[in-house]
Amino acid sequence: MEKSNGLQVILFPLPIQGCINPMLQLAKILHSRGFSITVIHTRFNAPKASSHPLFTFLEIPDGLSETETRTDDKTFLFTLLNRRCETPFRDCLAKLLVSSDSETEEKKQRISCLIHDSGWTFTPSVTKSLKLPRLVLSTYTVSFFLHHFALPKLRREVSQDSEQDDLVQDFPPLREKDLVRLLEEKREYLEPYLHMMLEATKSSSGIIFMSCEELNQDSLPKAREDLKVPIFAIGPSYSNFPASSGSLFTQDETCIPWLDKQEDKSVIYVSFGSLVTMTGAELIEIAYGLRNSGQPFLLAVRVGLVKGTEWIEVIPEELKAKLDEKGKIVKWAPQQEVLKHRAIGGFLTHNGWNSVVESVCEGVPMICLPFIWDQFLNARLVSDVWRVGLHLEHRIERNEIESSIRSLFFGNEGEAIRERMKLLKEKVGRSVKENGSAYRSLERLVDQISSF
Ligand SMILES: Cc1cn([C@H]2C[C@H](O)[C@@H](COP(=O)(O)OP(=O)(O)O[C@H]3O[C@H](CO)[C@@H](O)[C@H](O)[C@H]3O)O2)c(=O)[nH]c1=O
Numbered sequence: 134m135e136k137s138n139g140l141q142v143i144l145f146p147l148p149i150q151g152c153i154n155p156m157l158q159l160a161k162i163l164h165s166r167g168f169s170i171t172v173i174h175t176r177f178n179a180p181k182a183s184s185h186p187l188f189t190f191l192e193i194p195d196g197l198s199e200t201e202t203r204t205d206d207k208t209f210l211f212t213l214l215n216r217r218c219e220t221p222f223r224d225c226l227a228k229l230l231v232s233s234d235s236e237t238e239e240k241k242q243r244i245s246c247l248i249h250d251s252g253w254t255f256t257p258s259v260t261k262s263l264k265l266p267r268l269v270l271s272t273y274t275v276s277f278f279l280h281h282f283a284l285p286k287l288r289r290e291v292s293q294d295s296e297q298d299d300l301v302q303d304f305p306p307l308r309e310k311d312l313v314r315l316l317e318e319k320r321e322y323l324e325p326y327l328h329m330m331l332e333a334t335k336s337s338s339g340i341i342f343m344s345c346e347e348l349n350q351d352s353l354p355k356a357r358e359d360l361k362v363p364i365f366a367i368g369p370s371y372s373n374f375p376a377s378s379g380s381l382f383t384q385d386e387t388c389i390p391w392l393d394k395q396e397d398k399s400v401i402y403v404s405f406g407s408l409v410t411m412t413g414a415e416l417i418e419i420a421y422g423l424r425n426s427g428q429p430f431l432l433a434v435r436v437g438l439v440k441g442t443e444w445i446e447v448i449p450e451e452l453k454a455k456l457d458e459k460g461k462i463v464k465w466a467p468q469q470e471v472l473k474h475r476a477i478g479g480f481l482t483h484n485g486w487n488s489v490v491e492s493v494c495e496g497v498p499m500i501c502l503p504f505i506w507d508q509f510l511n512a513r514l515v516s517d518v519w520r521v522g523l524h525l526e527h528r529i530e531r532n533e534i535e536s537s538i539r540s541l542f543f544g545n546e547g548e549a550i551r552e553r554m555k556l557l558k559e560k561v562g563r564s565v566k567e568n569g570s571a572y573r574s575l576e577r578l579v580d581q582i583s584s585f
């Protein structure tokens with residue numbers, strides 16, 4: 134740990150698991166560079182302050198009701214949060230600035246800037262009136278962030294004559310069938326929300342991605358050109374700065390001793406992040422697919438994953454008994470530790486960006502089953518661009534799942550995928566080491582924050 138550099142950074146994550154983890158990871162990275170860290174967060178999905186004794190946490194009210202927090206339309210949720218949090222956030226930040234000014238000289242830690250999730254769109258007017266520099270963190274991959282601003286236009290101009298498998302011209306490597314599914318979610322709030330997000334990004338002092346040149350060759354130059362603000366692709370550095378301490382759920386630690394008993398690279402790990410929901414019938418197909426594959430498996434079923442039920446009640450008793458012979462089902466896994474484990478041979482994933490990056494960092498080949506939003510694009514990167522995974526093409530059927538597991542573990546394609554994943558892992562690993570592209574980007578970010 135470096136000693137304090139006398140500067141303080143204020144962080145403001147969006148309250149969903151997929152956004153809290155990368156923000157806390159950024160906090161750890163900046164703290165290791167001597168910055169002191171204050172996290173302003175909503176009451177809803179508040180991170181566990183006790184897991185981070187080195188940071189200061191300040192809670193603001195968000196006014197969300199129980200029902201509102203459960204809404205399926207995430208854009209609506211974020212729109213509500215932005216409306217309700219503006220005033221409490223402004224008050225909180227203003228107070229912080231005043232109290233930091235009045236500290237005694239030796240305790241003084243000048244507040245150098247605010248770094249907020251790209252999903253907070255009200256921030257420009259707040260920091261402008263308080264004269265505080267502002268950086269944005271995007272938890273998406275660069276190409277999704279860049280191209281998703283065109284979604285309202287793409288929705289208006291859905292092409293009639295294109296084939297399902299065609300690439301979407303303005304949104305590669307997304308395919309037409311992905312775009313159709315992505316747009317299926319009801320999104321009446323999407324257009325104004327995206328507009329505000331883009332404005333908040335363009336008026337910022339820079340945007341940070343937990344990604345690197347090696348994973349975004351084509352989109353980074355275009356992002357620099359379009360957004361016209363400095364771009365810092367500083368990660369992923371999951372191995373040095375684990376994100377798991379940001380977990381909102383209790384991790385089932387019995388996963389690791391269970392994995393210890395399995396053979397090298399024999400287990401398929403299955404998880405779907407924190408937002409996706411599925412039907413009971415879909416979970417049953419997945420369970421049969423896992424069982425019929427004959428491979429040992431570790432399945433994370435989050436409470437609430439299956440719509441209308443609590444946990445895994447939909448799985449018939451008789452199947453449950455068969456599952457227990459070779460598999461383990463938990464509510465929340467210590468995912469990074471699991472992916473690191475020598476027993477893991479593959480990851481059946483919904484392709485949230487954090488999961489994809491964690492899998493690449495640990496060199497675990499994937500089976501892609503995206504459900505919503507940026508997951509469709511992430512899955513194409515994995516299967517079509519880097520070619521380090523198979524794609525289920527949205528077929529949640531036991532036979533498809535069984536055969537994809539078999540070809541990943543035993544087929545020729547699986548062999549080639551493992552080979553490519555090994556190379557990709559090494560490439561990304563080099564990027565965060567001294568003089569790698571992500572390392573240099575982080576140096577530039579630290580310089581910029583210090584110079585505000
Ligand atoms: C299910 C499960 C998850 N996790 C951790 C792993 C990851 O760091 C994190 C989940 O992040 P993601 O894999 O990005 O998934 P998710 O929470 O759905 O993320 C949301 O936010 C992401 C970033 O904006 C998006 O890319 C996703 O599409 C979106 O759904 O939670 C665990 O540690 N244990 C678990 O059992």
Ligand SMILES: C[C@@H](CO)CCNc1ncnc2nc[nH]c12
Binds near residue numbers: 208507
């Ligand atoms: C505003 C963003 C950027 O950090 C939140 C991430 N996640 C998401 N944003 C919008 N719709 C979603 N549907 C699923 N996940 C979603």
